[in-house]
Amino acid sequence: MGKQHDEQQVEKHGRKRGGPGLFQLVMVGLVVAAVTKELQKDKEDRTWHGTVAGFVPYEFRVPTVERFRERVWDPDGEHVLSPHVFGVGWTLNLGRIVALVRHKVDDSREGDAPA
Template identity: 55%
Template sequence: MTRKHEDHGGRSKGAGGLRRLITLVTVALTIAAVVKELRTPEAERTWHGKVASVVPYELRVPTLERAKDRLWNPDAERVVGPRVFGVGWTVNLGKVVAMVRQKAGV
């Protein structure tokens, strides 16, 4: 009888490998964002922008206003936008709910 190789969480090693890859890419992008900011003259650093002109980063201290705008903004143009803090994207749940309500006619 053949058993799947499992890690301690009960998941297959393939899933663990993908998780490690995503973590590695996230760490690399975060390092790239910090390096980009540190190479910018101090007076011009914003601590937010894009890495490789594609992946957004936000390294400023999170604010309630920014969190609300990015996580619950039904009037936003897009469903997916920059994270409140970190590297990558997040889903604007307010926009998702607004779209569902619009489709449902509510």
């Protein structure tokens, strides 16, 4: 399996397995930037949530059920993407996605109904 297998893996995935990809390196950089941003603040001013790189949200507070519901299951929310419950970046608001699908299904059923 040696060299030929490694070459096939590089050809198939664009890089060898085992090493971090560009996405992982960017994410680590964003985490480091967010933590550094918080540590540069006075201790009493640290909130452990905000944005880094101008628009990427970060959240390092202990997750709560309320925050989980707000970000992962909020059918009435206006956004499909919301900040992670914990970490850097975004998560899908599954509640909003389900609500949009239900709305689309209901609309298609109304169109099929006889007048």
